[in-house]
Amino acid sequence: MKKMTTNYIFVLLYQLLLIITPIFTMPYVIRVLMPENVGVEAYVSSIVQIFTAFAALGMGDYGRKVIASVKHKQDLKVEFYSLYLVQSFFSVIVLMMYLIFTFYTEQYQMLFLINILVILSYVFDITWFYTGQENMKNIMIRNMVVRLGSMLGIFCFVNGPDDLAIYVWINAATLLLGQLVTWLPLLRNLKGFAFDGAKARMHLKPVMTVAIVPIITLIPLALNKVILGNVTSALDVGFYNQAFKLMTLFVVFVTALSTVMSPRMVKQHNSAKKEDFERSTYFSFRYVALSTLPLVTGLIAIAPLFIPLFLGNAFQPSVLNLQILAPALFFSGLVGIFGLQILVTTGKNKSYAFSVFIAAFISLGTNFALIQSLGSYGTAIAYVVFTVMTCVLQAFFARKYFSIKKMIRQISPYIVASFIAYLFEAGTMYILTGIPSIIIIAIQIAVGGSIYFGTLLLFRDPLLLKGWKILQSKIFRKTFEER
Template sequence: MSLKKNYLYNLVYQVLVMILPLITVPYVSRVLLPQGVGTYAYTASIVSYFSFLGILGIDTYGNKLIAMSRDDKRKMSQNFISLYFLQLMLTTASLIVYLITAIFFIQQDRSIALIQTISLLGTVIDCSWFFFGIELFKKIVTRNIIIKLLSLAAIFILVKQPSDLPVYTAIMCLSIFLSALIMWFYLKGRIMIVRVLLRQIMSHFKPSIVYFIPGIALEVYFVLNKTMIGVVANNSEVGIFDYADKIRMMALSVVTSLGTVMLPRMAHTFAVGQIEKARDYLLKSLDFSTLLAIPLMFGVAGIAEEFIPWYMGDHFLKSIVVLIILAPTIVIMAWSGVFGTQYLLPLGKMKAYTASVYAGAMVNFGVNLMLIKPFGSIGASFGTLAAEVAVTLVQLYFVRKLIPFRRIVPKTIYYFMAGLVMFLLIRMTGSVMGASILTTGVQVALGCIVYFAIIVAIESVKRDGMVYHEFRSVLQRKRNR
């Protein structure tokens, strides 16, 4: 399947992973309030540690391993079965430890923590990494459409008041579990039943650890924010940060979808020795990611003041500041996604990748420790921003000889200038129209038109650039018809 189709399928997948909480935000934020939202996010952050410990880097390692062996069905089947047995052993052990922890050590919110066990069961049976490895994104998208629509309906029907937090938690966790369960029906005919020995199962342990080690740091600065806010501040501040972060991640998913698509493609390209082709993929990916990430950054920051009040309600007004602080991470993470996910990981440069994410984790923890107590969710947002800057700077150091930045910097400058013009017009529109759904619609439409009009104008003069060549390609296809 082509990279364009895979990107579009994975884009839909990433959006759907986020779509349920985002569609329900205006409703849930007003029903459960920051306290309920924060309690759910806080307990989910705790269960995510056990999920992460159980999966032990198998998701990323499995993606790469399946991609490298997909031309040999028997070998691929052997890799899948042996690796899944390892996953089953580790995640089951993690599940047991979590249950003991929830029953004997969690005092506050224990009932919600126990319901969260359902999502951990989803980790036990998850095999989506196999489908990422064979680049079969259509199945994953189909699965998510069904589950997310059912979950959406259940929330609106069953969640009516703050006391329905356990019901909301159960719906969210069941959607994770069922999404994982459905994928097993798609495995039929794709793998062979082959015998695997214990030594083959355990042979994957050490490579998985290699991917797990940098993942520890990633877990720290993706999840620790919410845990630290809950411990140092309160659950309401967790809710304020969590919903701003969801909006940021929704925008970011448009860009990071490309990284998930490119990881198996880059791993396969490197495996067959096509180094120059891989380099070309990398440059195009960096250009495309920057082209999209810059307007998303300016757009999210530009609409925040008018968007948050009507979308989340007055209880979440503090999320405006949090979202504006987090907005630059969209560009920063787009770059680190290219440097890390599309180059360092496929090429097996784990020491460099590990160094970058540990730098981010240490920076995040340090800034959080200083700022969360006095500033709550705002302090955590500065911690996230600082962490992402640290990660990208370290990765940039390791890829500096590979990427000809002289070809990238000029494009980045005019992308940035177009984004800045877009931002100023969005802010002027918001100031005049005020907070409403109509305002947000006008801001988004105006921003898209202005940004891409400027890019097209510049690239038409230069007769070069991604958007220019895409327009020419479309026109040429129409003429050929």
């Protein structure tokens, strides 16, 4: 339990850093590069993302599960290199295809050339090894340093609209550097190479099954944006993409939870510890509801003031985009539980892939139906449809491992508390006029947070009560030691 808590803290710190750095850099970059260049960067990135999905192969989810299942240390080296052999084979092929695409592309060719570093970073990505080992400390500390270096580089070298290529290079180079530094402790610990062709072939089929998920996910994540850019303009892509980035920034708590819980649940499932597995599942439901629902209502409430303040008045269309996208935070959290923590853990890879496949094509149809009349708002609706449908389908396939009635009973207090908090947050904006937006937003957050946690305390929420007891015990112990 102590190891899991330590891992969670380091993952959460890194994820919080992912929030903090854009809060500093995004307003600066948007004002320096201008909305048109921001839209171009978003358009290029969405195409690059198509190649990275093929390069990643879904190895993160499958590799983490396999590494977590290794019981003897002597088998670890063979298992790792067998998995990496599969990953490197496909990612190098994707790299070659990307090079061909780049040399035959005339528009934005320089930006595509720079993004070769992004494809290379996926060739060397072994994050799944550390998460499977439940050893996140080293990798997170190294990535924190690299991330801070990236932020410093942006402020030092990106000074005008002509520096778009420099901005893309800084992001791509630091991503690659972050992957390369994770190899140093691994090579030191494993000491040598151990390839097993038979094991690699054994991993091939399940890897390809899981790989369908990130490839199909390209439809709501990247292809819909490419379609938006072709039907409307790169500027419209920029409006949507900035709202999407802001929404995904706040998924940190869920990301940290899934990263830490998945390996632990693999061990619980393999050891036939049914009660522990169920306890972990229901804990995840509560945690996702606790952490995402107030963010959903909070983002909807503060978006009208926050977007102009944070991104500038030129990004006014991003307000409604963010409000539409906000509910996807909660459904993405549930998808992490149903998909990664249950279906992948229990070996139901086909059900996992099928649910994403169906949801993605429903999302694509929604995008085509709405994009002509609604523009970026249609793409935002299509993404929410994707998360909702994925959640519903995966819940159906995972129904054997949880009770829907118990889940609803557990998350309902958080729904009520979030709705009450939203009413106060929205009311605050209408009552307070004539004062700076940043002060109104701060008051909205303070009022909303107080109402939310106060309501949960009235409900005697077990997570809050447990956290309060832990805090009390630590304060008491510290006071006792000082005496």
